[in-house]
Each structure stands twice: as C-alpha cells, then as structure tokens.
Amino acid sequence: DSGVTQTPKHLITATGQRVTLRCSPRSGDLSVYWYQQSLDQGLQFLIQYYNGEERAKGNILERFSAQQFPDLHSELNLSSLELGDSALYFCASSEQGHNSYEQYFGPGTRLTVT
Amino acid sequence: GQQLNQSPQSMFIQEGEDVSMNCTSSSIFNTWLWYKQDPGEGPVLLIALYKAGELTSNGRLTAQFGITRKDSFLNISASIPSDVGIYFCAGSNYGGSQGNLIFGKGTKLSVKP
Numbered sequence: 725d726s727g728v729t730q731t732p733k734h735l736i737t738a739t740g741q742r743v744t745l746r747c748s749p750r751s752g753d754l755s756v757y758w759y760q761q762s763l764d765q766g767l768q769f770l771i772q773y774y775n776g777e778e779r780a781k782g783n784i785l786e787r788f789s790a791q792q793f794p795d796l797h798s799e800l801n802l803s804s805l806e807l808g809d810s811a812l813y814f815c816a817s818s819e820q821g822h823n824s825y826e827q828y829f830g831p832g833t834r835l836t837v838t
Numbered sequence: 839g840q841q842l843n844q845s846p847q848s849m850f851i852q853e854g855e856d857v858s859m860n861c862t863s864s865s866i867f868n869t870w871l872w873y874k875q876d877p878g879e880g881p882v883l884l885i886a887l888y889k890a891g892e893l894t895s896n897g898r899l900t901a902q903f904g905i906t907r908k909d910s911f912l913n914i915s916a917s918i919p920s921d922v923g924i925y926f927c928a929g930s931n932y933g934g935s936q937g938n939l940i941f942g943k944g945t946k947l948s949v950k951p
Binding site for chain 2: 826834
C-alpha cells in the first residue's frame with residue numbers, strides 16, 4: 725500500500741459526459757501528479773500540482789483540468805468525454821527534499837467511455 | 839520530447855533464472871527509477887538511482903545508473919513466480935516542486951514455475 729488513495733476504482737460513462745477523479749496523497753506529501761495509461765501510449769504525464777499551485781503540465785487536453793485543494797487532495801476533471809479517453813488514470817505523490825524524485829502511485833481509476 | 843527505449847518488450851523465463859532489462863534515452867537524466875506494475879494496480883517503486891555509475895540493490899533486484907546518464911539497467915536474480923508483471927523504467931530531471939517522470943513502454947515478465 726503506497727498510502728496514495730484514489731476514488732472511484734472504476735467508472736463507466738457515456739461519450740460527451742463529464743467525470744471527476746479524486747486523489748489523496750500520502751500524508752505530508754505536497755506534490756500530486758496525474759498520469760494517463762493507455763495500451764498504445766503507455767504512462768503519460770498529464771499535470772502536477774505542488775501545495776495547491778499548478779507546477780508542470782504535460783500532454784493534457786484542454787477538455788481536462790485539475791486542481792489541488794488546501795487539504796492537498798486533488799481532483800482531475802474530464803469533460804466532453806470521447807471513446808479515446810478510456811484509460812487508467814493514476815495519481816502519484818512525492819515528498820520534499822532529496823527523495824522528491826520518488827513518486828508513489830495510487831491504485832488508479834479505470835475509466836471506460838461507451 | 840524525451841523518449842525512453844526499454845528492452846526487451848517481453849521475456850518468458852524459467853523460475854530460478856536471472857533476468858536483465860535495460861532502458862536508454864536520447865538525452866541525459868539526473869535520476870532513474872524502476873517500477874513494477876501488476877495487472878489492475880498502480881506502479882510500485884522498486885529502486886531509485888541518483889548518481890551516474892551508481893549500483894543499488896533491493897533484495898534480488900539490482901539496478902545501475904549508466905555512466906553516460908543516458909541508460910539504466912535492472913537485473914533480477916533467481917526469479918520466482920511473483921516476479922511476474924510489467925517493469926517500467928522512468929527518468930527525471932526535476933524533483934520536488936516541479937517535475938514529472940518520463941516512462942519507458944515497459945518489459946513484461948512471465949515466469950514459468
């Protein structure tokens with residue numbers, strides 16, 4: 725158990741809908757990262773938040789957005805969903821200091837868009 | 839952007855055999871990490887490497903940070919059935935307040951008892 729929690733575990737929705745994925749980082753970790761894992765693209769970085777502020781952005785679509793709240797949990801919002809958005813979505817967190825490169829992943833949310 | 843080439847893509851081995859896999863990059867990294875992912879689960883951090891030439895062990899796993907900083911290797915000795923899974927290398931040039939990991943495509947390991 726990494727200490728990172730994600731809900732829900734599974735999500736099935738229709739094209740055009742909007743969903744929210746939730747992540748709670750390990751206790752004390754300030755950074756939260758979101759990744760998308762699909763069969764053809766592998767693990768792709770989407771976005772990072774550090775102590776409530778956006779710090780780095782990857783290949784995140786404009787239809788996707790995220791935020792980190794004062795209690796450090798984070799939400800990833802996916803809107804106008806398309807079939808191609810079906811994937812595993814992982815949240816990871818890291819601590820400060822020397823070990824900040826080490827990211828610990830949650831169990832993921834499997835999103836299926838039908 | 840930066841890309842990681844991980845090989846082999848898959849391996850089928852007998853229990854007890856040693857395993858080697860590697861990762862190469864077109865550019866340098868300051869940190870290499872190795873993760874293992876079981877089906878339907880999140881990646882689990884196995885080993886983190888911070889220094890060129892560094893050799894680090896975690897039980898039967900040994901990983902090395904290449905001298906050129908463009909490659910890394912993972913060895914598993916005396917494999918057992920629970921070693922089955924997908925192994926990912928990841929590189930990073932940043933930590934802490936700004937940074938993300940670049941992942942390889944993974945090596946799928948199958949172990950025959």
